Amino acid sequence: MENKKTIITYGTFDMFHIGHLKLLQRLKEFGDELIVAVSTDEFNELKGKKTLIPYEQRAEIVSNIKCVNKVIPENSWDQKIEDVEQYNIDIFAIGDDWEGKFDFLEKYCEVVYLARTKNVSTTKLKKSLSNFLSIPKEDILNAFTIIEQLKKDFE
Ligand code: CTP
Numbered sequence: 001m002e003n004k005k006t007i008i009t010y011g012t013f014d015m016f017h018i019g020h021l022k023l024l025q026r027l028k029e030f031g032d033e034l035i036v037a038v039s040t041d042e043f044n045e046l047k048g049k050k051t052l053i054p055y056e057q058r059a060e061i062v063s064n065i066k067c068v069n070k071v072i073p074e075n076s077w078d079q080k081i082e083d084v085e086q087y088n089i090d091i092f093a094i095g096d097d098w099e100g101k102f103d104f105l106e107k108y109c110e111v112v113y114l115a116r117t118k119n120v121s122t123t124k125l126k127k128s129l130s131n132f133l134s135i136p137k138e139d140i141l142n143a144f145t146i147i148e149q150l151k152k153d154f155e
Pocket of ligand 1: 010011012013014019020023094095096097115116117118119120121122123124
């Protein structure tokens with residue numbers, strides 16, 4: 001395709017959520033082909049991030065999102081220039097939690113930072129999960145007993 005525009009983004013995409021989906025959908029609107037570099041488990045460890053979902057599964061989920069054309073592994077901080085050249089990237093784009101951090105790529109392509117979707121993140125999901133799991137078992141059982149009793153009262 002003539003004048004085809006290719007976009008690239010980078011991220012962990014652990015516990016894939018609505019913020020991830022909205023970001024990818026907005027990115028695709030910038031052009032024709034969207035490449036997503038998904039951080040490998042080893043690279044996440046290097047970043048001090050521990051993922052719940054392994055790389056192979058995160059990559060498979062992202063590559064099956066309708067607007068995504070290709071997934072590549074993100075193995076290091078300094079692969080970006082090489083990727084931009086190898087895949088003829090027109091636009092590098094990422095959420096604005098990274099504002100200004102990748103301006104050095106402006107020599108090679110357009111750089112865009114997008115506003116994040118509010119009130120959702122993998123960190124928040126992990127916290128909710130951990131709060132949920134820390135509810136004492138007796139409290140859950142008591143709640144069920146109360147519900148059963150209420151049901152009987154209404155019968
Ligand atoms: N993102 C977004 N809106 C959100 C969460 C993430 O637009 N609510 C974007 C990020 O800005 C990034 C991409 O999605 O460009 C992948 O982000 P990632 O770090 O994998 O997701 P987070 O939910 O931010 O994960 P964490 O809480 O571990 O930082």
